[in-house]
Every structure is written in structure tokens, then in C-alpha cells.
Amino acid sequence: MPRIGVVGTLGGWSTEVLADAVAARTGERLIIDMEKVCTDLSSGKAWYNGIDLSELDALLIKKIGASYSPDLLDRLEQLRFLNERGLMMFSAPEKIMRVLDRSSCTVTLSLAEIPMPRTTMTESLDCALRTVKAYGRAVFKPLYSTKARGMVVIEDGPGAADAVKKFKNEFRIMYIQKMIDHRGMDLGVVFMGGEYLTTYARCGDGTSWNTTTRDGGKYKAFVPDQDIIDIAQKAQKCFGLDFTCVDVALTSDGPVVFEVSAFGGFKGIKVASNMDAASLYADYAVKKLKECQEASYYRA
Numbered sequence: 530m531p532r533i534g535v536v537g538t539l540g541g542w543s544t545e546v547l548a549d550a551v552a553a554r555t556g557e558r559l560i561i562d563m564e565k566v567c568t569d570l571s572s573g574k575a576w577y578n579g580i581d582l583s584e585l586d587a588l589l590i591k592k593i594g595a596s597y598s599p600d601l602l603d604r605l606e607q608l609r610f611l612n613e614r615g616l617m618m619f620s621a622p623e624k625i626m627r628v629l630d631r632s633s634c635t636v637t638l639s640l641a642e643i644p645m646p647r648t649t650m651t652e653s654l655d656c657a658l659r660t661v662k663a664y665g666r667a668v669f670k671p672l673y674s675t676k677a678r679g680m681v682v683i684e685d686g687p688g689a690a691d692a693v694k695k696f697k698n699e700f701r702i703m704y705i706q707k708m709i710d711h712r713g714m715d716l717g718v719v720f721m722g723g724e725y726l727t728t729y730a731r732c733g734d735g736t737s738w739n740t741t742t743r744d745g746g747k748y749k750a751f752v753p754d755q756d757i758i759d760i761a762q763k764a765q766k767c768f769g770l771d772f773t774c775v776d777v778a779l780t781s782d783g784p785v786v787f788e789v790s791a792f793g794g795f796k797g798i799k800v801a802s803n804m805d806a807a808s809l810y811a812d813y814a815v816k817k818l819k820e821c822q823e824a825s826y827y828r829a
Contacts, residue, residue: 530555530556530557531555531586531587531815531818531819532555532557532559532584532585532586532587533551533555533557533559533585533586533587533588533589533811533814533815533818534559534560534561534580534582534585534587534588534589535547535548535551535559535560535561535588535589535591536560536561536563536588536589536590536591536592536593536608537560537561537562537590537591537592538562538592538594538595539560539562541591541592541595542795542796543591543592543792543794543795543796543807544560544591544592545560546795546807547589547591547795547807547810547811548560549807550805550807550808550810550811551589551811551814553808553811554811554812554815555815559580559585561577561582561588562577563593563594563604563607563608564594565577565578566582566604566607568607568610568611570610573610573614575607575610575611582611582616583611583614583616585616586617586818586822587616587617587618587619587814587818588608588611588616588617588618588619589618589619589810589811589814590608590618590619590620590622590625590792591792592792593605593608593625596675596678597629597671597673597674597675597678598673599630599673601629601673602626602629602630605622605623605625605626605629606622608622609621609622609623609626617817617818617821619771619772619810619813619814619817620769620770620771620772620773621769624768624769624770625770625791625792627768628768628770628773628788628789628790628791629673629791630672630673631670631671631672631673631674631704631788632650632672632702632704634768634788634789635648635650635704635788637767637768638764638767638786638788638789641763641764641767643760643763643764643767643786644760644783644784644785644786645706645785645786645787646706646707646708646709646778646785646787647664647706647707648704648705648706648707649703649704649705649706650702650703650704650705651702651703651705652701652702652703654690654693654694654697657693657697657703657705658689658690658693660705661683661684661685661689661693661705662685662689664685664705664707664708665684665685665707665708666682666683666684666685666707666708667682667683667684667705667706667707667708668680668681668682668683668705668706668707668708669681669682669683669693669696669700669703669704669705670704670705670706671699671700671704672700672702672704679699679700681696682708683696709778709780709785710780710781711778711779711780712779713732713733714730714731714732714733714778714779715730715731715776715777715778715779715787716728716729716730716731716751716753716757716776716777716778716779717729717730717731717774717775717776717777717790717794717797717798718753718757718758718761718774718775718777719772719773719774719775719793719798719806720761720762720765720770720772720773720774720775721771721772721806721809721810721813722771722772722813722817723765723766723769725758725761725762726798726804726806726809727798727801727802727804728751728752728753728757728758728802729748729749729750729751729797729798729800729801729802730748730749730750730751730801731746731747731748731749731797732746732747732748732749733746734746734747748796748797748800748801749801750801750802751801756783756784757777757779757784760777760784760786761775761777761784761786764786764789765789767789768789770789770791770793771810771813771814771817772792772793772806772810772813773789773790773791773792773793774789774790774793774794774797775788775789775790776788776789776790793806795807
């Protein structure tokens with residue numbers, strides 16, 4: 530049986546269900562916490578609780594830290610080292626890096642002409658204030674965050690300058706998007722291996738400007754029109770992730786993309802679509818690994 534580890538957070542729901550799904554197919558349950566990995570670049574080995582990760586057949590990267598920060602890029606570099614030395618990974622660390630940083634993700638989507646909210650990035654207070662005035666109402670976002678953590682809404686008016694300065698004191702680079710009317714709902718459009726899987730909606734409860742479950746949002750079933758799937762498909766194709774979710778909002782001007790997820794979540798899929806994404810992803814990884822091993826055998 531193949532030996533497949535799951536990089537994730539111990540106790541995290543998505544990590545645990547994915548580890549269960551992998552164990553059901555391989556007979557081994559191994560969750561790897563990157564905080565405890567020791568990578569020896571000279572020998573090409575990486576150790577976790579006495580296990581040499583370089584001797585595994587593959588890794589499924591579900592999460593690389595409890596919270597988003599630039600430190601995660603260094604963890605991904607350790608995984609990239611193993612990946613480029615031959616350890617198969619889903620998704621490849623180099624591809625995850627391109628979406629982990631909000632600015633990198635947005636620039637890539639913008640260059641691909643994916644419809645997005647108007648966005649400005651700057652370190653200048655004057656530019657930020659001009660942007661707030663132009664947008665009327667703007668969302669200031671940290672470059673590394675999930676579920677709207679650290680995000681603030683700033684409106685044009687007397688208090689804007691102080692609010693911008695406060696954000697700037699915490700985050701050197703200001704990522705600013707024009708606040709759009711998403712009608713209290715946004716979508717998670719899910720892809721596996723580049724193929725469309727399902728869509729779920731996150732619906733706000735009216736107590737917050739955002740729809741995240743952290744702020745009262747609920748998952749609900751949603752059947753998207755083809756134009757929504759097409760835009761999300763084009764967006765995820767920019768990165769080539771094995772499993773991802775594209776965040777899409779519906780506006781009066783049509784669908785717009787907020788971001789492409791580095792990892793994608795399983796819970797929204799389970800609640801809204803009654804689909805076991807963890808099992809599907811484990812099957813996908815086992816199949817891809819087998820195909821790769823067979824191809825290597827025949828080449829030899």
C-alpha cells in the first residue's frame with residue numbers, strides 16, 4: 530500500500546477527515562505538523578516524529594499553519610525541497626505559494642483579466658486616502674489572512690485618515706478593494722484536478738459586512754449558471770492546484786472573483802452539497818500516485 534501523509538493541523542476538522550480518508554485507503558494515518566518538521570538540506574531528509582518524510586510516497590497538503598503569515602512560505606520551501614527531490618505532493622508547494630499571498634494571487638488574476646473588484650495596493654497614506662475617496666467605501670485587507678481576519682471597512686469622510694493610519698501601523702502594504710454589493714452572499718466554486726466539482730453559497734446573517742462562518746455566515750446549497758463556473762474555471766487554471774475553491778460574488782455587473790484558495794475547505798461542501806470531498810480527494814491522490822508509479826515503471 531502507498532504511504533501518504535497529510536500535512537495539516539492536529540485537531541482541525543478538514544485535516545482529520547482527510548487523514549481518515551487516506552487511512553481508509555492505505556492503512557496508515559499520518560498527520561504532519563510543519564512546526565515539528567526538521568529538514569536536513571545536506572542529506573535531503575526531513576524528519577517528523579522519527580519518520581523520514583522523504584521516504585513516503587506522497588503528501589497531501591491540507592494546511593501548513595493555524596493562521597496565515599509570511600512564515601508559511603518558509604514551511605512551503607521545506608516542502609518544495611522534498612517535492613523537487615521527487616516526493617509527490619498535492620498540491621505542489623510552488624503552486625500554493627502563488628495563492629498564499631493575497632497580492633501575488635490578485636496580480637496573477639488581474640493579468641489573466643479575471644473580473645475582480647477594483648483593487649489598489651500601496652504603502653502611501655496619501656494614495657490610500659485618495660483610493661478611499663474614489664471608492665467611497667473600501668475594504669482594507671491583510672496580505673495573509675482567512676475568514677476576513679484583520680479586514681476593516683473604511684468609508685470616505687472625516688474619520689477616514691485616522692482609520693487608514695491605524696491600518697497602516699499594523700500592515701505596511703495596504704491592499705484595498707472597493708466594497709461591492711454582494712447581496713449578503715458569496716460562492717465557493719470547487720475544483721479538483723482542474724475539473725469542476727460543486728458550488729456552495731456562504732450567506733451572511735445580516736450582522737456583519739462579510740459572509741464568513743466566523744461572523745455568522747451559513748453554508749447553503751447553490752446551483753450556479755455556466756458563466757459563473759466558466760469564470761471560476763479560468764481563475765483556478767492560473768494556478769494549477771489539485772484542490773481549490775474560487776471565491777465568487779454575484780453583482781449587478783456580473784460575477785467577480787475575490788480570490789483562489791490555497792487549500793480549499795471541505796465543510797462547506799459537506800453541509801451544502803452533502804459531498805464527501807475528503808474521500809474524493811484521497812481517491813484522486815491515490816489514483817494519480819498509481820498512474821505516476823506505473824509510468825515510471827514502464828519508462829524504466
